Amino acid sequence: MKNLKTILDNTSGISGYRISEKNVKSYELFFVHRSLETVRSTDTKATWVTVYVEHDGAVGDSNFPVFESMSDDDIREKIKTAAARAMLVSNQPYELPAGGELEAELPTNLDKYEPETLGRMIADAVFDADDVPGGSINALEIFIYRDEKHVVNSRGVDKKETVHRVMIEAIPTFTDEKQSVELYEDYRFTVFDKEKITAEIREKMKETADRYKAEKPGRELSINVVLRPFEIASLCGELSYDCNYQSIYSHANLHKEGDDLQTGDGDKINLTMRSVIEGSENSAFFDGDGASLTDKQIIKDGVICGSFGSVRFGQYLGVKEPSGSLGCIELGAGTLTDEETEKEPYLECASMSGIQIDLYNDYIGGEIRLAYLHENGKITPVTGISMSAKLSEVLSTLRLSEKTDVSRNYKGPVKLLMKGVSVL
Amino acid sequence: MPFSAYLDSMREDCRELVAELKKSFDYVSVLGTDVRSSVYRADRRMSMAADGEGECGFVIKMHSGKSFYEYSCDDISGDKKALAAKIISAVKTDPALVSRQISAAAVKDEPMKKDFVRETDFAGFTDEYLLGVCKQISNEICAKDEKVLNAFGMIMPYTVSKLFVTANRELSQHYGWANGYSMAIYNDGRMVQTRHVEGSDKLSEVIENTKASVDEVVELARHLVKAQPIKPGVYDVITDASITGLIAHEAFGHGVEMDQFVKDRALAKNCVGEYVASPITNMHDGAAAAHSVASYFFDDDGVLAHDTQIIKDGILVAGLSDLASATQLGTEPTGNGRRDNYRRKAYSRMTNTFFTPGKDKLEDMIASVKHGYMLFETNNGMEDPKNWQIQCTAEYGIEIVDGKLTDNYVSPVVMSGYVPDLLKSISMISDTFKVEGSGFCGKGYKEWVRVSDGGPNLKVRVKLG
Incomplete structure (x- = not known):
């Protein structure tokens, strides 16, 4: 980010810029029935640059992603292309937000655990609800994310935000010798609460059993x-x-x-x-x-x-x-x-x-x-x-x-x- | 435009990382992706010329002899021993879960070294020209009728470079696709939106066909402002190619994605070899089955593209699999392992999915309907492979009375029902064929990949609401 900002600050022919960066670290578990099929982890960054060019009483803008593979020269070339594209665009003028530094984090308790430990705790909380006679959880995917967002612009904005979040995708199923039915559960939270997860899944298990009877x-x-x-x-x-x-x-x-x-x-x-x-x-x-x-x-x-x-x-x-x-x-x-x-x-x-x-x-x-x-x-x-x-x-x-x-x-x-x- | 120079420069890094991780895992693959796209868009008040969604990164897939591991990152250059250690640490599993890992068979790693390229004509068009086309489309639609509130022209070309490396395999592919859109917002006492979508790997075709759609979107808007809601009921229906594709995709395609078989999530698992559709029905899927948006050369597991016949003369004969599901089922993967992007897991996914043509003439099909509807243009759909319920929405329908299309438009139209009932009701199939490649498909509510679908016109009987 620092290098990118320096390059943009030293670029002539643009009237403003915005850098938007999102770093996502994740730990993911994929279960087939109760068995663990895949363990995934990601550490990736998505960076976007928008350049603004004032021309002919209008504002043009254009953006591009910055990849880790790009050299400084590559980035300079991308800025040049974006500036040329912005010259083709004639939109009504507007001002970018000005000033303001911030570093914030959403309240969470997810950061208190190692990812593999938290993953196991969440899996346990889900499978604890798998106690409805005839019911089962045929598939479970657990995504534990730590998102860091950072926005900087040419008018002094420099803001960071960290969000810890979890998404669970579970497939409660009810089966007997005649038929098998399922429902879809997508449950998201920012604070780990074992009882709440189990209660949520148990309710969906009950509804799946009802779908069987429906x-x-x-x-x-x-x-x-x-x-x-x-x-x-x-x-x-x-x-x-x-x-x-x-x-x-x-x-x-x-x-x-x-x-x-x-x-x-x-x-x-x-x-x-x-x-x-x-x-x-x-x-x-x-x-x-x-x-x-x-x-x-x-x-x-x-x-x-x-x-x-x-x-x-x-x-x-x-x-x-x-x-x-x-x-x-x-x-x-x-x-x-x-x-x-x-x-x-x-x-x-x-x-x-x-x-x-x-x-x-x-x-x-x-x-x-x-x-x-x-x-x-x-x-x-x-x-x-x-x-x-x-x-x-x-x-x-x-x-x-x-x-x-x-x-x-x-x-x-x-x-x-x-x-x-x-x-x- | 050639294969990604960056990925080309990373071949040795991929090989070295595979070799390092092979010390700890039975099977290791590295998939490098470099996808670039551009968006040109203009409406009455704004315009845009910018990069679109792209990706450039790596996903490393490992098999321990039992289960699978994956790690996604932006860069694999530098010390491979240190990177391998970082990857192993990142996919560390809680001891309580180790004993609960699956035991899948060893992954085959057949030797192959090949580079695939499908050329595009994208380099022949400048930013200025493409944005100009969008402005022209917008202006022409607005000029057609004073009731047009706003109109959009949009062109989105993208190119894909992928590099796949294992101990025995090194594949690369490069291809492109472009979509063009025209859209009108129209108000004549009631507001409607109409659109036309084009797709091809020839940008010249996309531009010409999108430009030629101006009259169509305005004319459709004039009809749709007068459209009425449909009276819910069960009707004889003739589908256009888009709705045929929607049925192929939502009604049946998701149900034969074989990762769902592994999880006992698909009713189709128990129906292989059985009649699931009327005997005149044949259905295919595959990146090599049609030339459209999902026509790649190898999938994200490094498996070459297939043409898989799913339904043969009404009988379910095969499903679609990625590497992980095929390994667990003891079958051969069908080249359907696809990722949203390098940050996401590979699943069994559809590619180009379609019914094959029959022998009927469309006019005869319409003439055979006493009272029903012809349905046009996919809006959206949602699968339910376990219970084979479907919900598919068409943008609009035209009433058929005594074998003739009327001027009575209905909108929106939601088709719903039980999949085998719908497929077994197919009574006529036209001799025409069209696959449309402009859509995205999710798995559940996430994991978006580009797909095409289509086929001939079908005559079916289905619940509309």
Whole structure:
């Protein structure tokens, strides 16, 4: 980084630069059933340089990766090529973030263990949940990461951030002589908690056993459907896309500030983009430009009230203090209680192939791998079904639970209830 | 553009590292990668000419006689004894897990020394020209209709150099591919996005075909703003090549990736030799099976490219494997060991996956449908190889009534159901064939690799929603 900065500082013909470096060290374990198939380790660095050239009242930029294989002369040649490319690009001028030194680390306890020890502890925590009769974990992948990010630019930004994180991909399976079914578990954390891991996997093991018992409902349904945090986060992500500076600048946003997404009597959506959510690996202290981050509410009581995004596109839209690119999202709690949910029959989606949300086509739907049909005091696992609904109608009438939790980059209600959804 | 000069200069380093690590492991390979790409993009308000995602580094794979180890790094120059010691330390295993390692058979290391090159025409195009093409595409789409809010032209060429070295094997390959995109954002009371995608190792073809797509994206946008949601139900469906490919890929391809067999994660494992599709159905996969985006010469395990027939006359005959899964299953690897990049593990992955053509004429297929839809353009899909459920989304469909395509467009269209039901419902296959190479495929929700898929038009019966 130091050498690269010196070369860039001594390069004429550019008006600015940004160096973005990410060093990732990982320790990875791959299990086939309970047996260890592969042990991996990585120690790699990804460095990107962006050069900026002011010309003809506009700004051009171009970037390139710097590989370990490159000599200083190679880098000088890449800078020269990037500067020439930037001369071909005529974008609206903008200022890079200025000043600010920072060295931050997300709270963690992962750094207290040797990687191979932590890997074994995580594996033990997962396999401790493998005690459901008929169940097994057919595959397990454990990724232990230490990410060091470093952003430097020509206007004095010099910020470093360290994130320790773990991703577990587990495949709980339930088998007997007739059939075998599985579900997919992707669990991420920044703090090791053995009991929490085991509880998470055990819950998924139980759901897999339920999928085994699940049958296709004998009829088409028009019913209340309850989504869980992973799918709620997808919906929030889609809504936030409309409020991103870049979407607005490129005319890709469907809704604009002041638009009311909720004309019905459901719980009102309050959506805030955040830099840090405790326990989320997506938490950050600065964005890819090295800009400081400011939390920003984008939907208030169902009405779009703000926008967020990078310094560059914020400036393009005339935003005085752009928020920076915020990676976490918080949805305000609603009023839905468990008792209220149970008043009418409903379908609780436990596992979907991937929820499909299309703002343009006013659509929400997808294939459901496992759901629980709550009806007449009974809970019946069901599978082999698909749901579809008009997104605008869902937004108008949705209900949000009082209870909240954190899932990846999302903090918010654990349940979102959609009314009268078609299930085939 | 020749093979990477850097990788060429690292051949001896690779050999020395293999020799050093062979003192501790039965089998050692070093894969060096040098992938370079560029992105040219223009819309109504912005433009871009820059490098795209690339990679340059090494992954060292080792087999102890029992299980596998891998180490990824950016550089292998310098003291090989010290590097070998660092690698061995980095893949150290907790003592409690050592007794739980698999016992896979020894890895074969057949002697071979070969250099593969497929030339491109990329060097004949300047940055200025390519960005100019993108600006021209954007401007022309915007000029077509005042309801176009924004339009994009994008061209992305990339080149791949890979070097694979073991004690007995030294392979190198160099090839390239380019994609072109045109896209419109259109608002006529309702907003829609339409796009056209091109792919070829001839940049000249990509440029011409992308430029020629301007009318198509605007015309499609005019139809899609009027599109209605489909009434959920089970319909007779005619697929375009893209949707055929989506079915080949999502419905069946993931289920025959043999690392899933090892984990008992694929229903297909128990169906080899059985009818899984209608008897008129034939399906292939392989880097050597078609000329498209995944047409490499050897995979990331150093196994030469194959053409694997997966379904023959409706019967499942073979799966796709990487080195690790083939070793555990006692089969020969099929050249399907692929990595997202040198930082990631190799898995069994699809390459170019397609159904082969039949004898039917498309017009006869459409004429045979009383009421149904013709589906176009892949949006996305998700596999479920264990339970053979599928979810595939088409960008749009056109209603067929009494054997004729109407002007009634529906969008989006989600196909879902049970894979064997879908494949056994194939009743007609067109005599046309097209493989499209513009997509990326994930394993679960990660490990992205470039793939192509396609084939002829199919007539199937499937649930749409």
